[in-house]
Amino acid sequence: xxxxxxxxxxxxxxxxxxxxxxxxxxxxxxxxxxxxxxxxxxxxxxxxxxxxxxxxxxxxxxxxxxxxxxxxxxxxxxxxxxxxxxxxxxxxxxxxxxxxxxxxxxxxxxxxxxxxxxxxxxxxxxxxxxxxxxxxxxxxxxxxxxxxxxxxxxxxxxxxxxxxxxxxxxxxxxxxxxxxxxxxxxxxxxxxxxxxxxxxxxxxxxxxxxxxxxxxxxxxxxxxxxxxxxxxxxxxxxxxxxxxxxxxxxxxxxxxxxxxxxxxxxxxxxxxxxxxxxxxxxxxxxxxxxxxxxxxxxxxxxxxxxxxxxxxxxxxxxxxxxxxxxxxxxxxxxxxxxxxxxxxxxxxxxxxxxxxxxxxxxxxxxxxxxxxxxxxxxxxxxxxxxxxxxxxxxxxxxxxxxxxxxxxxxxxxxxxxxxxxxxxxxxxxxxxxxxxxxxxxxxxxxxxxxxxxxxxxxxxxxxxxxxxxxxxxxxxxxxxxxxxxxxxxxxxxxxxxxxxxxxxxxxxxxx
Numbered sequence: 001x002x003x004x005x006x007x008x009x010x011x012x013x014x015x016x017x018x019x020x021x022x023x024x025x026x027x028x029x030x031x032x033x034x035x036x037x038x039x040x041x042x043x044x045x046x047x048x049x050x051x052x053x054x055x056x057x058x059x060x061x062x063x064x065x066x067x068x069x070x071x072x073x074x075x076x077x078x079x080x081x082x083x084x085x086x087x088x089x090x091x092x093x094x095x096x097x098x099x100x101x102x103x104x105x106x107x108x109x110x111x112x113x114x115x116x117x118x119x120x121x122x123x124x125x126x127x128x129x130x131x132x133x134x135x136x137x138x139x140x141x142x143x144x145x146x147x148x149x150x151x152x153x154x155x156x157x158x159x160x161x162x163x164x165x166x167x168x169x170x171x172x173x174x175x176x177x178x179x180x181x182x183x184x185x186x187x188x189x190x191x192x193x194x195x196x197x198x199x200x201x202x203x204x205x206x207x208x209x210x211x212x213x214x215x216x217x218x219x220x221x222x223x224x225x226x227x228x229x230x231x232x233x234x235x236x237x238x239x240x241x242x243x244x245x246x247x248x249x250x251x252x253x254x255x256x257x258x259x260x261x262x263x264x265x266x267x268x269x270x271x272x273x274x275x276x277x278x279x280x281x282x283x284x285x286x287x288x289x290x291x292x293x294x295x296x297x298x299x300x301x302x303x304x305x306x307x308x309x310x311x312x313x314x315x316x317x318x319x320x321x322x323x324x325x326x327x328x329x330x331x332x333x334x335x336x337x338x339x340x341x342x343x344x345x346x347x348x349x350x351x352x353x354x355x356x357x358x359x360x361x362x363x364x365x366x367x368x369x370x371x372x373x374x375x376x377x378x379x380x381x382x383x384x385x386x387x388x389x390x391x392x393x394x395x396x397x398x399x400x401x402x403x404x405x406x407x408x409x410x411x412x413x414x415x416x417x418x419x420x421x422x423x424x425x426x427x428x429x430x431x432x433x434x435x436x437x438x439x440x441x442x443x444x445x446x447x448x449x450x451x452x453x454x455x456x457x458x459x460x461x462x463x464x465x466x467x468x469x470x471x472x473x474x475x476x477x478x479x480x481x482x483x484x485x486x487x488x489x490x491x492x493x494x495x496x497x498x499x500x501x502x503x504x505x506x507x508x509x510x511x
Contacts, residue, residue, distance in 0.1 A: 120152075121146050151223060297334045313338065431489075
């Protein structure tokens with residue numbers, strides 16, 4: 001152990017000796033509302049972890065056993081580790097009856113386990129009590145301990161303190177989530193046969209309980225899967241988006257055109273237009289697929305009082321949204337998540353509304369995605385999508401090059417509607433909104449050209465030229481009849497009747 005690590009451990013042990021004299025849930029959560037929050041938060045975290053039936057689990061920072069008991073009730077075995085003796089003894093008293101728990105008093109940084117010896121490495125509020133080099137080392141250790149296909153799951157407080165307990169001294173590392181991504185994306189293990197073991201992101205999201213109870217998005221969970229490949233390319237699509245189209249400079253360019261918080265055509269005004277078609281109600285559960293910077297999600301939460309779950313594959317997008325929410329302390333009922341919508345398994349019938357703005361163009365398996373979206377909607381739930389489409393027939397060389405460079409998967413509006421119908425949706429309406437798209441492009445291009453000096457001063461001449469040439473190219477393809485913009489609305493039918501005929505008729509009048 002280095003001197004730096006030894007000092008870090010000493011500081012953290014002194015901190016927890018001060019705050020864990022009472023082995024209670026209030027002490028563990030450092031919050032006066034702990035009992036009420038725990039009733040909601042613990043089941044949520046366990047649901048995000050997923051089924052653990054028959055699995056071998058290592059729980060680091062197990063404390064008094066808030067999670068140890070529920071894990072042991074389903075798992076084949078649990079190693080429950082904590083460096084505070086009074087906490088692990090309380091855990092033993094509460095959960096020893098399970099008979100499958102190995103209680104250990106020790107430091108996570110000193111734990112040794114055989115390779116591939118567990119299915120899940122789980123921690124709740126541990127890494128924020130470790131230094132940067134310790135997190136890096138523990139990530140390597142967990143990659144070694146967990147078997148191929150196994151899970152590493154952790155939850156941390158980010159940006160700032162969430163609990164309301166007063167503390168004289170607080171050595172906690174309230175990191176920006178980007179720091180955890182940087183570490184876990186970089187960790188890999190070269191195997192004897194030359195293959196590479198590394199982590200593949202399953203999800204990263206804010207804890208909804210804290211969004212609901214405290215309007216706080218700073219509690220963040222990560223779920224990673226250990227994969228073994230010929231080379232570490234599992235995050236290729238996520239990194240493609242973040243390095244090519246949605247890098248920090250690209251996001252700034254989009255916002256310069258669309259407005260703060262938006263990366264979709266027409267910005268806030270177009271979002272208001274499409275939201276009018278949804279009849280959103282207070283406390284409805286809304287899934288925003290491809291939420292980007294979450295400007296639209298915040299608008300829906302503030303305007304209609306619904307809970308919005310924003311999901312996007314771009315780490316840059318979601319973490320920018322998280323950073324802004326943390327800085328503003330806006331109190332909106334919005335939850336953020338980094339994950340792949342085409343793979344993410346939400347509970348069935350868990351949302352009233354699904355909305356997606358100009359995102360599904362990135363997804364090749366639209367049929368599979370639409371089936372997932374159908375499953376997560378409650379009976380009578382509404383779906384609304386805007387997206388790029390293409391005209392019938394093969395694209396021109398110029399359009400084909402554009403599609404390939406952006407890694408888009410475009411279909412015609414008719415094919416889009418057919419895929420929705422085949423997924424089970426009722427009352428599918430497919431509207432050609434290309435004229436609106438054209439007018440929006442013209443308006444945005446004119447504004448950019450008129451404000452060139454300010455654009456260049458804020459960004460650069462190269463950024464200005466990138467935007468203007470991109471918009472001129474889109475306008476040329478629209479005017480040639482190649483590039484289309486569609487609006488699609490559909491419903492998950494209630495049992496026994498098609499009740500959407502009139503609503504679909506009224507929608508068709510908006511085309």
